[in-house]
Amino acid sequence: MNADHNAIFSGPVAFLKSAPKLEFLPDAEAPEIAFAGRSNVGKSSLINALLGRKAIARTSVTPGRTQELNFFDVGAPPSFRIVDMPGYGYARAPVKTVLRWRYLINDYLRGRQVLARTFLLIDARRGIGKVDVDMMAMLDGAAVSYRTVLTKTDKVKQTERDKVAAEVEAALRGHPAAFPGLILTSSEKNYGIEELRSAVLGSMRC
DSSP: OOHHHHHHHHSOEEEEEEESSGGGOOOSOSOEEEEEEBTTSSHHHHHHHHHTOSSSSOOOSSTTOOOSEEEEEETTTTSEEEEEOOOBOOTTSOHHHHHHHHHHHHHHHHHOTTEEEEEEEEETTTOOOHHHHHHHHHHHHTTOOEEEEEEOGGGSOHHHHHHHHHHHHHHHTTOTTEEEEEEEOBTTTTBTHHHHHHHHHHHTOO
């Protein structure tokens, strides 16, 4: 990553707003990069690592905490925006809440013209599940291109990580909106963050 790229991520970053419904979305004045993943996948921690901050995105040990679309401006005026999407697949969430999250995510993906790329996060400890496959199908249906990121790779042995990575890559071949290959990361060890930053910036040049 060159100096200009580093300057983007070391520059101003600010929380903009939360949107529980589409009518609360910010004006579409900058490219948006969305992050999706099942509850407790480490999404907020990865966003913090990506942006080089400790607590710009709220983290919690309680699954299902993020229930809205949270927008963060990167740069001033924003060069782009990061969108922290509601986590999916939390078994204890009320049915009405799950449906509300699903409709919000689906409507955002289908209708947001400034959405440049979605990054789909898969927990290396859990592998790919039905809820992840359902999310892939939603992205395919919305014709939203996405990259897949393996999180928490420091929490598993290399053999297990390689096994999960191979399973995810095999699953991706059946999804037309998916980019081939994975980005392997660890927010705690700062592993793979430079590659993720390059992928984020590269998605806005496509």
